[in-house]
Amino acid sequence: MKLTVVGAGSMGAQIAQQAALHGIEVALHDKDGTQLQRALESNRGHLARRVEKGKLSKQEAEAAVNRVHATTDLGEATDRAAFVIEAVFEDLELKRSIFRELDEVTRADAVLASNSSTMGISKISDVTRRPDRCLNMHFFYPVLVMDLVEIVRGPLTSDETVERATVLAREMARTPVLLNKEIDGFIVNRILHAATQEAYRLLDAGVASFQDIDTAVEKGLNWPMGPFRLGDFSGLDVTYNARLHMYRVTGDERYKPSPQLEAKVRAGKLGRKTGEGWYTY
Ligand SMILES: NC(=O)c1ccc[n+]([C@@H]2O[C@H](COP(=O)([O-])OP(=O)(O)OC[C@H]3O[C@@H](n4cnc5c(N)ncnc54)[C@H](O)[C@@H]3O)[C@@H](O)[C@H]2O)c1
Structure with a gap:
């Protein structure tokens, strides 16, 4: 499976790294090349500290870093992606424009997830032709440490999409909980x-x-x-x-x-x- 993460800020960088630590090939996209480099360096630093503490071997750390492929080209990042997690700024219009673009460039069966802390997916997914394949996956900061993912289904999200998100969260060694309804603040907040x-x-x-x-x-x-x-x-x-x-x-x-x-x-x-x-x- 190939995962794409869009937005390489505090959340996106670590979502990508967490997946890569568990054997998933990840494309990490940000429109800002400097931010992408910063994200890769920060991840390298986190993994180096794990190596120092004896929690990870040097080879494992290197392999995990190398599984994250950074690019400023969204088309390249999403090429053959089965699953996309969006983690750009918390701005509704920006998220809607990214989802519109993702709907164009990704294969039709790809799942599009948003890491938004406050916006239910129905506010975003209506710009796509696949609202059934859209949902929220709300990770917690810092993703490399915090175990939980809130999976929130919108009114049109299919069972299969929920299942694919649940499987992905588990593959990333994160614990998913499911919200059957969109609700402000989800559970934890x-x-x-x-x-x-x-x-x-x-x-x-x-x-x-x-x-x-x-x-x-x-x-x-x-x-x-x-x-x-x-x-x-x-x-x-x-x-x-x-x-x-x-x-x-x-x-x-x-x-x-x-x-x-x-x-x-x-x-x-x-x-x-x-x-x-x-x-x-
Ligand atoms: N920080 C947290 O504690 C936290 C926790 C859970 C969820 N979230 C949610 O995660 C999302 C990201 O938050 P963050 O704290 O990582 O933000 P951030 O500001 O650290 O990073 C956002 C990134 O998005 C990139 N970006 C902006 N426009 C883009 C575009 N058009 N294409 C590609 N990349 C673009 C920026 O360059 C930046 O690197 C938000 O929706 C936020 O609500 C944040």
Whole structure:
């Protein structure tokens, strides 16, 4: 089987490498040649560290790197591809134009998957002549470490397409879960948002400090990070924008961003990346 990954950013680069680590020949396409080189170097670095730690042999690492064929030519990348995973910027019009192009250049039986975090496939696949062969495959960052893939079927996705995506995820040594319906936030982000929202409600009501809420979640639920520490790790602007998006989409007051979160974002205290968020780094 040949896989094509379109977009060689944080996600696409590692999706390609994860597949290649498990014996799949991958074409990795980006319109930006410099980005492609950066992706290959970054992957080489990740695999070299595994070799140093004795988790991978030098030969295995080299073979996995060599299974990723980088090209800025979409036609070349998709030549004979049975499966395409799109991982370009989170921009609806861009994704629609890529799917339109993929529908033209790929063989008719190829599956077209989107790694979008927020857009159900039905928003994209109607530009193709094969909405039955389109679906979401939502990987998690960093793909080389995070085991889960959310497979989301659109209203027109066929059983066979779901089966092919499931098989591919397993071949890549990733664990698939299936969503039978398109739903905003899929499973993981919905549960994360619900827990985070409750944590902010407790904070805003003065029930406990953010440190104690994190400690309660980490020690009582065994989550590796409490919601405030995780927010700092991902960027508080990301948390804020996700809440605002859910609030606007649903109109549900429960999603309204916390005033304390809003204040952090306005002050530019976005977490690790700015040196300060809830904690100081
Ligand atoms: N970063 C995450 O944590 C994460 C997690 C899950 C899903 N996602 C989703 O994955 C997708 C990619 O996210 P990312 O973080 O890797 O983005 P990114 O910005 O790191 O990379 C996007 C890449 O797409 C390329 N690109 C843009 N237009 C293109 C075109 N016309 N043709 C070919 N390549 C093009 C860019 O050059 C860039 O390299 C988004 O839909 C995002 O929502 C991201």
